[in-house]
Amino acid sequence: MSDIEIARAAKKKPIQEIGEKLGIPWEHLLPFGHDKAKVSEDFIKSLSDRKDGHLVLVTAINPTPAGEGKTTTTVGLGDGLNAIGKTAAVCIREASLGPCFGMKGGAAGGGYAQVVPMEDMNLHFTGDFHAITSAHNLLAAMLDNHIYWGNEQQVDIRRIAYRRVMDMNDRALRQIVCNLGGVANGFPREAGFDITVASEVMAILCLATDLADLERRLGDIIVAYRRDKTPVFCRDIKADGAMTVLLQQAMQPNLVQTLENNPAFVHGGPFANIAHGCNSVVATTTALKLADYVVTEAGFGADLGAEKFMDIKCRKAGLNPEAVVIVATVRAMKMNGGVAKADLGAENVEAVKAGCENLGRHIDNVKKFGVPAVVAINHFVTDTDAEVKAVQEYVATQGTEAVLCKHWAEGSKGTEDLANKVVEIVESGKASYKPLYPDEMPLFEKIETIAKEIYHADEVVADSKVRAQLKEWEDQGYGNLPVCMAKTQYSFTTDPSRRGAPTGHSLPVREVRLSAGAGFVVVVCGEIMTMPGLPKVPSAESICINDDGLIDGLF
């Protein structure tokens, strides 16, 4: 059966029953249909005295076209932990609507390790992203309106740092001139749209600990600069209160279920390049109060995803991860070992061995955060025993273990070994989480630390303008912020074609951006796309409601 057939055959339980598993009373679940609900703010507040469960991060090697199955493994491990008698919840990100109409539906796992309802999760879900779009664009409208009615804040319209957003792949809006058409329509200026997941409001929603923190962070957004180069904040435009009102409901985490009727929190979805790529802090901290084990994931490979999870999300939210699962596949190892996608079907133990160095470096990197790692081999039908064994033998030389997982085909039965291994790690008490660099380290040194420790680059290359900008932000009091790397996910370097574990490269920093509300400095290394386009034949062309009333083409 295909993923979609499996999802459609799911025997979903009413969402109240899923909430009951975690002890959430009916009146504190705001239902969205019969299979989705938000957990009320009041209930979340009532949990503050409880002790936290154990936090487990699922990350991966650098992604290859072969696919790794990070979300699938996250879901599978959650089900596996429940199967061995733990109360476990999964925390993953919401999917962006726009890209679903381009290439394919967003990920909610696969095979027998999925979160449902799949269609909703790839469409409007509980409306969080729409709320973020609205809140973001309200500020943009209020900013232009402020300029229109006299510009009391003396915004320099050449230095507006805040774009608009839409949850759509729409290249036509990347770069526009707005306020055209004469006096009644304002002062013409250059502008543009990003996709909603790239919004700083998205990052803020995902890092805020509660509504008050949300409002404060929204107020801190820098929307523009004056001619004297001083920043104009969102709160100078007086949009922070109304934005908070628009986001009040969206701040409440969404509860859904896995195919095995275990709880899954699906909440928030910041880009993993210009933002930190993790689900919301509120969802993770709430889940930790309700479950013994919380399994979460972070965007892209461990070089980007795990690093940001540790250095941004855990640091800022005071989280204490106790185990890291690094997902790898035999096929991806082969691609790292130089095999082309078309040849992945044939056994090639030597290529697997050669490709393992990518995995090895991620294992080594994760240790730098003080958290023990285990490798999950996400099994694919064409994998041979010899290939699997090659990965396992390699991982053993790296001081850890690679557990074969068959959750795609078998659900929780396929991850019981991994679940037991994770419990063993957690109960060993060996974890001692620490971020890679201290808050007080200068911004440029933070970049250098990540480049050298995680990417294994020799040096960071940045022109004097970038260095001066970082210095200026330090002078303004932003020096304590973590940095958020925006780099290709396909390589440790900035060259997406360099697989494996390259050394001797340098990290060129093209540009730096201050996300003062989210609370990080974005370090742009190479091209980053904040508004995708649609392909020549978008999947939207074949999406429709079929004769049985089911949605076709979304997956």
Add this chain to the structure above:
Amino acid sequence: MSDIEIARAAKKKPIQEIGEKLGIPWEHLLPFGHDKAKVSEDFIKSLSDRKDGHLVLVTAINPTPAGEGKTTTTVGLGDGLNAIGKTAAVCIREASLGPCFGMKGGAAGGGYAQVVPMEDMNLHFTGDFHAITSAHNLLAAMLDNHIYWGNEQQVDIRRIAYRRVMDMNDRALRQIVCNLGGVANGFPREAGFDITVASEVMAILCLATDLADLERRLGDIIVAYRRDKTPVFCRDIKADGAMTVLLQQAMQPNLVQTLENNPAFVHGGPFANIAHGCNSVVATTTALKLADYVVTEAGFGADLGAEKFMDIKCRKAGLNPEAVVIVATVRAMKMNGGVAKADLGAENVEAVKAGCENLGRHIDNVKKFGVPAVVAINHFVTDTDAEVKAVQEYVATQGTEAVLCKHWAEGSKGTEDLANKVVEIVESGKASYKPLYPDEMPLFEKIETIAKEIYHADEVVADSKVRAQLKEWEDQGYGNLPVCMAKTQYSFTTDPSRRGAPTGHSLPVREVRLSAGAGFVVVVCGEIMTMPGLPKVPSAESICINDDGLIDGLF
């Protein structure tokens, strides 16, 4: 108590109980929180063999700054009908998010005649407008994408008829140049954004009878023209299926409740100028299957609202209205009689009498649709008995009755007389609905018929380009469509300052637009604004969550 205090003090019942009143089983109500729900498509389909209840339209005189209370009276009459023992449901429109951040929150009634939850109704509600925004903009993105990847349909980028939308008051987006920034971003062209309620997709959702009809109408949208001037349809861009998927949930009507726990359907909200200004056909037809009486309203005064309700919505949906309530206030009569807003507090019977001619013309007009009318005087505390009597005496000379209503202060007790009168009219069987003009009348004659019969204009003025365009559409097979007038709501003429019942004016037609999917020809008479701006001090500046966790500033 203020409207908001009354709304906050509401004793809401769980939405399932409200559904039970109408016989909707629990499993067919898709809850959104505990106080809102969508009625399932399957349940609606199951009702097709039932007989319809009675449909009552609430309309009004031309709006004045004094306010008339059309929605308030709609809600009050619904409660009044329930109070006298009928099963009655109210059908009103959803509020647009954008304007709430400009001047004030949208209307959900007032005083003791309100629909709740008020905050939700002025914010994201059940996400319908966000779905419409997404569906609309998906087509826009696919159109530019089509051009980008080779323009097989040979779209003339100077003749694109489809703009983008946002549910926001944002004048900066009225007129833009998009696709800037070089080869990767497409072909630069002029474009712009309307507010979501002005989207043709909104009008389509509100006129479609089911999902299949929705998809067909979406496919019929004309998005552009080729160099040979032939139209390019949405279905040529292959967006209709995916748009339908995005709108599937939004097509299901929303059920909420009045302060007196009676059912209210709140669904759809097309602009009352460039669209027809009525709640959805699906909500109205569903309510008619479930209730003895359905009370609905239409946008603006009766010259625009009632005319479009009769000539567009009822004609196309096969509805059979049996009574019309025309809402008037003593204050509005005074303003029509020449009194300034500041002087409304003082008794002025002569001005009331003088202003009644506006009301009289609406009474006369409504009769032309074959439906008996009654006047509801929406009572205001400063109204004197003599003023009320003046209105009642005037209305008696027009062959009908004016019933004093005190629902704002007293809820259903204040509308029992009106409810009894409405039942009397309906049970008299005197109604014999007919549209003002037949389908087969030429388009220009349709405009002339409305201008003369409803506006009492002497002539329609239109240049040869407009007439030629109408002729061309007739040749293309669009001649059978109704016309949708876009005119100021403040006057029977196109001059908003001409109150009362002017004669001897002409109706200038500036432009005509074909909404081929919605199924009408928009006739633009004077300026119409499809993207509002924010005022100097937008209400958003004072909207916030207060210390008690309640939303301030939204109303």
